[in-house]
Amino acid sequence: xxxxxxxxxxxxxNALHLELGARMVPFAGYSMPVQYPAGLMAEHHHTRTAAGxxxxxxxxxxxxxxxxxxxxxxxxxxxxxIGLAVGKQRYGLLLNxxxxxIDDLMFVNRGEDLFVIVNGACKVGDIAxxxxxxxxxxxxxxxxxxxxxxxxxxxAVTALARLLPxxxxxxxxxxxxxxxxxxxxxxxxSGYTGEDxxxxxxxxxxxxxxxxxxxxxxxxxxxxxxxxxxLRLEVGLCLYGNDIDTGTTPVEAGLNWxxxxxxxxxxxxxxxxxxxxxxxxxxxxxAPPARKRVGLIALQRVPVREHVELxxxxxxxxxxxxxxxxxxTIDQPVAMGYVSAEYAATGTRLNALVRGKPVPMEVTATxxxxxxxxxx
Amino acid sequence: xxxxxxxxHEWIKVEGDSAIVGITHHAQDALGDVVFVDLPEVGKxxxxxxxxxxxxxVKAAADVYMPISGEVTEVNExxxxxxxxxxxxxLGAGWFFKVKFSDAAQLDALLDETAYxxxxxxx
Numbered sequence: 001x002x003x004x005x006x007x008x009x010x011x012x013x014n015a016l017h018l019e020l021g022a023r024m025v026p027f028a029g030y031s032m033p034v035q036y037p038a039g040l041m042a043e044h045h046h047t048r049t050a051a052g053x054x055x056x057x058x059x060x061x062x063x064x065x066x067x068x069x070x071x072x073x074x075x076x077x078x079x080x081x082i083g084l085a086v087g088k089q090r091y092g093l094l095l096n097x098x099x100x101x102i103d104d105l106m107f108v109n110r111g112e113d114l115f116v117i118v119n120g121a122c123k124v125g126d127i128a129x130x131x132x133x134x135x136x137x138x139x140x141x142x143x144x145x146x147x148x149x150x151x152x153x154x155x156a157v158t159a160l161a162r163l164l165p166x167x168x169x170x171x172x173x174x175x176x177x178x179x180x181x182x183x184x185x186x187x188x189x190s191g192y193t194g195e196d197x198x199x200x201x202x203x204x205x206x207x208x209x210x211x212x213x214x215x216x217x218x219x220x221x222x223x224x225x226x227x228x229x230x231l232r233l234e235v236g237l238c239l240y241g242n243d244i245d246t247g248t249t250p251v252e253a254g255l256n257w258x259x260x261x262x263x264x265x266x267x268x269x270x271x272x273x274x275x276x277x278x279x280x281x282x283x284x285x286x287a288p289p290a291r292k293r294v295g296l297i298a299l300q301r302v303p304v305r306e307h308v309e310l311x312x313x314x315x316x317x318x319x320x321x322x323x324x325x326x327x328x329t330i331d332q333p334v335a336m337g338y339v340s341a342e343y344a345a346t347g348t349r350l351n352a353l354v355r356g357k358p359v360p361m362e363v364t365a366t367x368x369x370x371x372x373x374x375x376x
Numbered sequence: 377x378x379x380x381x382x383x384x385h386e387w388i389k390v391e392g393d394s395a396i397v398g399i400t401h402h403a404q405d406a407l408g409d410v411v412f413v414d415l416p417e418v419g420k421x422x423x424x425x426x427x428x429x430x431x432x433x434v435k436a437a438a439d440v441y442m443p444i445s446g447e448v449t450e451v452n453e454x455x456x457x458x459x460x461x462x463x464x465x466x467l468g469a470g471w472f473f474k475v476k477f478s479d480a481a482q483l484d485a486l487l488d489e490t491a492y493x494x495x496x497x498x499x
Binding site: 034035039040041044226229230301302303305325326328355 | 408409411412414430432433434435437
């Protein structure tokens, strides 16, 4: 309806989505499939049990090229870029001068470049930011000529290896170049569902043919953005714009694991990124954050959604939900949100105020559903 | 008496001085897999267009509006236990509640099936 009317961009798979009967919605400036005729629930379960194909071509792909690229990129993030070996992938966070998160991203050291994937809604701003900050130190080359597909689920490797023999040798958070019908693909073993799976960067011209080849595999069904969201939330992965944004720091967001020791206080390359004084003081405990992101499970079967207020037992506001839904695999209402630090311990009981009624919730470690990455 | 519809995608089926209310096929299709319903209290009185309940899928929540002023006399406990009835049989086993209405004239302004179908296609 509105998706077709609005002035939206489309991905190279647009015609295929429509042919498959997808319901299209505006997302990050693109017309994107939110679900196919099977429906969100079936798509979610299919991804957890077989293999789901996601069009994530709205995401931004870019290359950083030059001998100083790693050191330059490291100056924008609290992350070890210089120490990342060739063929390895890592999670990164672009920070502003207050330590707030401009975007979260994935990057691979491909030897000849750093290959970076950023969120679709942030890509224009990210590229401008990176260009402005480090454009003098390395080439910043956006890749709008490339599509991005994700194939996720326990049978993803079986299906993908028929088309791209050798992908089965990758392990979680590594990548390699492949060729399909003469075109250059780059595949990483990673994703946003908690399952084993792959992300495939490929030329726009090959995207539809390759997607059709994947859908012809008996394990593979198309999966929309709706299930992508429920899959990621069940494994506690942040959605930029909901769970993290320019007003949250990595430590408030519980992303300490993304800050390697070498960049922390006392490390060989400590600091040297935007907002370092604040972020490192939160991390080393000299100025701990006043609020923290937590996982939450409702103790009643009532979905608790974003922007719902969280209260202590005595009715004081202590935080807010940033993402929440009834998790199809865990079959319970799960959420994440920010609470005052004194309520962040696992096992803490608090209330979510849903339509004026308190729904009891318990702070729970994430992932809610165990991840099944292939670590080799 | 035939079924009438609202622009908020409820249906209402009149039986004497009472009516059964549910959400339309179009509404359940737009929502997707229904996982939760919040039903009104039996005995509670609502004005037309008051929020009387909530229906939620994994991806969205929607209010259920009272199509006609009156008192809730019964709710569908089976729907509370199995919200997917709203998807599988929205005009039958997936009904939401019964209401004893106070102003039958309000029915005249509701949509008949042809008008509702036209409305959903225009939206």
